[in-house]
Amino acid sequence: MKSVIVGCGRVGAEMADFLDRAGHDVIVVDTSTRAFDRLPGSFGGTAVRGDGTDEDTLRRAGAEDADIFLAMTEGDNRNVMAAQLAVEALGARQVVAKVNDPLRASAYADLGLAVLCRTTLMGDAVRTYLGLPVSGVPGVYAPRGQHPGGEHHEVPAAPDGESASASDVTLEPSTVGSRAATQDAG
């Protein structure tokens, strides 16, 4: 399993460590090398300094054909763009973007991206603790719409022969951390 994480903040670094321990080939991309200090000494993946919204940088980092692609920088728009690049140009299979503006998060779920919204997530966590009614919005919005398919960008076929077109991107949390799939992507 190949996992790519753009943005090595607290969440990004935590996920990188987790997926690394779960046996994934992990690639972390951040514009600042200092961000990589958040990774534990035991981290066995690759850390690449560069702009995660730049297609060339992502390709050079080996981010093509990822099984999991997480866009976790502090910028909603950077995450949205990196995630759409991953789906449309890099043939990523499961893509999650962190989008803290609830309106934008909902809009991109409609457009077919899996989106994580810290604002509603934390609001609900606090309300749950206080025993107040929650918003009912899930922590990760599963994609509701279909992301436009790849006609300008070539989307490589998945190794097991199934189509890797953008519309097939779905969230299957059960595959995260699974050691069963040991074959290398690509």
Add this chain to the structure above:
Amino acid sequence: MFVLVIGGGKVGYYLTKELIESGHEVVLMEKDRARADQIADEIGSIVIPHDGCEGKYLAEAGCNRADIVAAVTGDDEDNLVICQMAKHHFDVPRTIARVNNPKNESLFKHLGVDELISPTRMILGSIEQDIPVHELLHLAALGGGELELIEAHLQAGSPAVGRAPKDLAIPEGCSLFAVIRDGVATPLRPDTPLREGDKVIAIGRIECEALLHEQLIGTETASAG
């Protein structure tokens, strides 16, 4: 026409001024408060000092009744998101994005942005016009640069015109695999005759370039016309 301009840098500022002069209704969004105030002092209270990427402020700016949204900030990712939100969330009929990295053009277009303006591409195009066209164009280097993807534009006088790839002395380590004819790219078969105006896409080792040049473009004297 109601135009919503997002990004109050040099481009957004002059664009807004020009649009007002031509009698359009314009609202400008600029998230930097000081810059927004400065522009508002000069051209009046049509400036919203908020982030145009934020759905809430786009709604306040009247995005849902805009005829055109022009996203002209200095950041490609912001311009993309603004246009996508305008298009898909507010049903704006026409979206225009400034694109700084020319490599983003196809992605933006594909994701539904109606029009792209790339200053980088325009200047690049202007420079490339001064470069003679009787050359092989390097499209990409593969791997560590051992192999190159090359485009050859066949002009009158090229030895390849009227001949098929199998009849050409293509050097070892090279292959011609596609042709762009009248703007349409198709795989190139060994027996497809080439025509003047074709763009032939080849892949080959860099040391073969001179031979490939000779076969597709011609020798200096042949291509000088």
